[in-house]
Amino acid sequence: MSSEPFTLRWGIVASGWISSVFTKDILVDPKTRGVTDVVHKLVAVGSRDEKKAREFADKFAPNVEGVSTYGDYAGVYNDPNVDAVYIGSPHTHHFVNARDALLAGKHVLCEKPVTVNAAELRTLLALAKEKKKFFMEAMWTRFQPIAAAIKKAAEDARLGDIRVVQADLSGDFDIHNIPLTHRILDPKLGGGALLDLGPYPLVWAIIALYERPQNNRSKPSKITGTMVKTDLTGVDSNTTFVLDFQNIGAQAILSDSINAESPDPPLVIRFAKGQITVPHPIYKPPSFSVKLNGKDEVEQYGPDEFKFEGGGWHFQADEVARSVRDGKIESELWGWDKSLLEMEIFDEVRRQGDYVLPPGVEQVLV
Ligand SMILES: NC(=O)C1=CN([C@@H]2O[C@H](COP(=O)(O)OP(=O)(O)OC[C@H]3O[C@@H](n4cnc5c(N)ncnc54)[C@H](OP(=O)(O)O)[C@@H]3O)[C@@H](O)[C@H]2O)C=CC1
């Protein structure tokens, strides 16, 4: 029987920060994380500027031969050697970039937030279905081994019924000293806390509440959101949203800020009989602890058992490779329902918070 790993050939779209760390990660030998069934190959990079694409390949993949570089993104979509396109452009460009990649017949891994509204996402999902191509939001946190361990702990009968998920991802972006055109501040790039940071507190609510077996994949019974805007550009600097899961008697209290650091601890999951505490950063937690009510001892998990080589973005790449190999168009772990739920929640929070994106930014409305 052949034990040759399946090779997925990647084309990278946009040469910014997240594309650089993703590219470095797919070049990490998968065996270092115990993966032997798939491998990744970088074959193309596209930037709005060909010089930047070449510099990107030279800097982040210096030992990879034959990487094609393009001065536009279409070069990557139309490259016959590319199987899957990774999209690392700003939020507001995800829809058009993912659409064009799918139309060219490529599989797609698209950065978070997958689009800027649910209508854009629905259009992409219909296209992926029509073209029979794999499509996934790059919700990397869900694929880290620690996420599975925390989910298992959250479903441990010793803790009893789940009550509350409190999660925050914040960061001080020094907003008074960065250009108003920075993607975190510019409404034309979907700036603000919710769209950039909101996916992370939400992923923990999805793991602990939406995925909880007793919840039967029911959506939240109620969504409540509130936003404080910065006078600089009008984007949300601080957002809090609450998700009620009435059927399991639980609630998520989620927040994010672009001008303050996260509280410590940033993630606490409370149960009838105890709690799970997770330290910063919630997008890549190093460890977690479980405390049962009435017991002095705290059970500590990690950090040693969750260490790996690379930045942690490669686990989601392995999921894409396996899915493509197996002819799937959707991930089982981060399926389309979860990205759609995320976008529907964000649409509702922006509606309640009165955050309207500038005209023309949303490519599909309703
Ligand atoms: N999963 C994660 O851990 C992270 C995810 N992200 C997500 O990745 C996306 C990009 O973030 P990040 O890499 O930090 O951003 P950067 O600003 O560093 O890079 C974005 C790149 O997009 C391209 N681009 C295309 N159109 C525009 C435009 N109008 N303005 C600016 N850039 C443009 C540029 O590449 P070029 O010039 O080559 O075309 C640019 O370098 C966001 O959606 C963000 O949410 C960000 C950080 C972490």
Ligand SMILES: O=C1OC[C@@H](O)[C@H](O)[C@H]1O
């Ligand atoms: O995905 C992300 O994770 C970390 C944040 O600092 C960053 O702005 C965001 O895009």
